[in-house]
Amino acid sequence: MEDYIYSFSSFLVRSRVSVNLFLSQFEPLALLLALLLTLLVARVLHSLFSVIHDKGLKDTLLGLFMSSFKLIPGGKSYIDAEKQKIVDKWQSGSKSKRDEWRTELPTTGFGEGIIEDMKDAKSKDVDWKGKCSGTVYIGGSESEGHFSLISEACSMFQHTNPLHLDVFQSVGRFEAEVVAMTADLLGSKEKASGGQVRGNMTSGETESILFAVKTSRDYMKMKTGITKPEMVIAESAHSAYDKAAQYFNIKLRSVPVNKEFKADVKAIRQHINRNTIMIVGSAPGFPHGIIDPIEELGKLADSYGICFHVDLCLGGFVLPFARKLGYQIPPFDFTVKGVTSVSIDVHKYGLAPKGTSVVLYRNHEIRKFSNSINL
Template sequence: MANLLSDTFKSDYMLPKVGCSRENIDKKLKEILAKDPEEKYAAMATYCHKGSQDVQDVLLQAFSKVFQKNNLIAVMMPGQKQIEEELLSMCANLLSGGVKGVAANISSGGTESIFSGVHAAREWAREKKPHITEPEFISPYSGHATLNKAGHYLDVKIKRVPVGKDFRGDVEAIRKAIGPNTIGLYASAPNWPYGTYDPIRELGQLALEHDLWLHVDACVGGFIAPFAKKLGYKIPEWDFSVPGVMSISADLHKHAYAMKPASVIAWRSIDLLKYHYVRVTEWPTMEYASQGFVGSRSSGPVAAAWALLHFLGEDGYLEYTKRTMENKRRLIEGIEKIPGLKVIDNELSILCYVSQDEALPILAILGGMTAVGWVHFGTMEPPMIQLILDPRADQFIDAYLKDLAQIAARVRAGETFDDGELRYAN
């Protein structure tokens, strides 16, 4: 198992004896950051969900006003508390599916939001199903890796069930996996590896039949699906309009284009917050409680997200979604013009393509594209290349398709490249 520190890591980089000038710091930062990929080559991978320059300016302007404030103690700052609650209200309404009374909490990202959903389910089960001492969650195999991290920390066993041939959750397989210790089900809208929606309407019914908590991971789709649906795209049911859905995780720093880190965990009703909060009174300084697992946190990302939602508004997000989906259409059309390559059928902004020709191994294609500079995410089961699309991708699509066609031709002609790595994080 790889260490997350580099192989060359040494504890010998020391604090300077004398402080550096701002000019020298800026110069050094530029030198170090020059090692990172160019914008063009990573815009559909590591630099995705960035938004326009106007968006960046709005985020930085709001962030700079409050980044030194601590939102853990927003209760002592009426203005900051108003900003947070207005942001959460906007998010709750977008994720509600028209259901009244939805509540939401801010978090540091999808990991904390998913953790919070599993934690609340565990606390709910302790009250409703006290006989269960070894709780289990069931998820399609495609559920995000952070689900297992949450299970590890919370002592909740995660049972993963193979997906169907369409890369979506298999309802009957999940039904068969339900056992006496099952407390919850996990579904994605969409999942990260394949960009596909699980059958959430059916899983909601299954959750109701067995009195289980259903958490929907909409970290990718939560802030684009409502607008795609308004534009006429066919989006499977996924939000609180589906009976049985108890909690939803959705990342502001993905298709809301907010500053990282920013996510929300939403609840079907405010009554469920009692399973979320951990209120500590056994210490000298009265009650301690926070929005989620994290304690001290900068007010900057909260204010930046609030500012951006006001800046773009519904019309702005509709335009961003329209451009994103048009970019996907262009890429699908261009990729499938290359003999042997096929885009899998999914929803929204994640595009995954595979090779259907043994003479065109997808890892060789990835290696060739890597050699000319492109950065990709990817999935290994089965091997497929992944692109993450947003409105900015339009300026890079032609160059990408040109290079892809050339690499495919070179591989087909017998040229070899080192196999690329299909991964997300390690």
């Protein structure tokens, strides 16, 4: 043992002498500059790999190319000019129409003539019925009776204020019924859901998603103490998540979809860290109409103890009925373990007028953070 210790000590002494001899060839200033340069290169490489990790190699290389192109004399001007061409082309079609728009209050009222003016303007709209998928979700000759029903209902309640439910009790009742019936479609009464699904109505998909993200942020802050929240989404997710990230100061990590255009569970897992508050799945996503692997994402979220929002805005009033008709629909609702919130648009295939959506939460413990003030 003593021989081993002596040999090891001799090795250390010889190594130290060799290092000193090597360093003695350089001036102290040169050594300092070399150290600083090494640290700088390491920092640049670390930043580069972080960007590649967040955005992917393709997007990173494209970004570097565009940045480099702008450094070339005239490069930035060329890009700006091309952008302006697109904007001008888009605006040229509506500029002449906008010139006819009123920009000041009229000196005299229109009286009954305002209705004729509105009818004339509406007559110039595109004939969309049965032709514009994804614009208005009710169409065809059989829808006329439904339109009349909606118009009568809207005119009956258009002057109510849902903020004052003690006055407009009927509005509170109808909202509660819509939420309850929607939750029932999405498994609220199934044992796997826990039987405590709660929610509220909103003005549309964007607001429902904003509510879900804000609620998840505040819930996770209470649960884990996260103060620098992040969320992970597939690049096929709705643009409302980008808005939510900006509004609520959340770092957004967007990852590419897999070869089947579904959310890549493995890629999402790689982006989860100690600041992750939630992940997102779509059933289906708007770009491709494909259902993400909700069950796998639910298991992933549950294993990390984070929130999982399912965007059912497009398919929420289709998938439950398709499943009942015998179609092989993969799990997508609150029966999936790990799902903490769901958004579903009633104004799409729920056939309500535009501006009607529902956001649901697995239980009241999560739901109560939708009304909390926690910036």
